[in-house]
Amino acid sequence: MTRRTALEPLTGLVVDRDAERRARPELFDELLADPATRLLPLWRGKALTTTAEGERALDLITPDRQTAALLRVYLGRTVASGIPVIAVTLTDAAAVELEPDQSRWVGLREAGADLGEVDYALFVEAVAIANWHESHTHCPRCGTPTVVEQGGWVRRCFVDGKEVFPRTDPAIIVRVLDDADRILLGSNAMWENNRWSILAGFVEPGEPFEAAVIREVHEEAGVVCTRPRYLGSQPWPFPASVMIGFEARAVAQGEVPTRPDGQEILAVRWFTRDELWAERDDLKLPMSASIAHAIIAEWYGGPLSEAPRQGRIAP
């Protein structure tokens, strides 16, 4: 099984979203008649997963097992094996009817780190588009209930013809370093005690990502940074974000003072690699499947569960 790391997401596409096929009027009839097609059942944001020999996988079901679906979305075809996959969201009753034998309903956060990259990509896509449908049931112009078209990728208002397309909220996440190559971590007011991560925040309308990086770091930590450099991205459908990872450098030299905003961020601190290692029993860091973890680990120079390597040269 291929494990993912959040900073190498585009080594190759694993799901071809097959967008040109979405417009076919008989799309779902054609797909359901194809014995290769598989359904990805979603119930309250959870998917069916199986675990065999410690490996977790999505339990995709054959079209003949389909029950009444609240929503169907054509996710596309897996690139490696060309399997068409339809996400189906289920009512409570349908979920019980599908009662798993060996499978379990599991959320994306819980399953994320254990799934292979194809299953992870399908699960993220399914949850993200299902979340959008759930919160966009009516026309934003006139309030009429909209209907689903284009294989689940558009909602249309039949009163004024408005088409509503899925949205994703961009949020930047940034590794700020000082001139001693220390990393800036913050502790969020919403988190448990002594949990630390790199800073993050939503991009505002009309704002370039790079400007959002500089603004958020100043707002949350009182640190002026410069030269944001793109690192990678990770969809984060809780409920509708994509995290856009950056590195930036503090402008001030030497001991750069910090000033947590006191609202969202209660504490900010510069860490050396040795401090991160020495305090590992007390510090709670981001979960391994997250881009925050990957960005910290890349700076650290290896797994956070191991002592830092010596003789590293700062970039």
Ligand SMILES: [Zn+2]
């Ligand atoms: Zn309307």
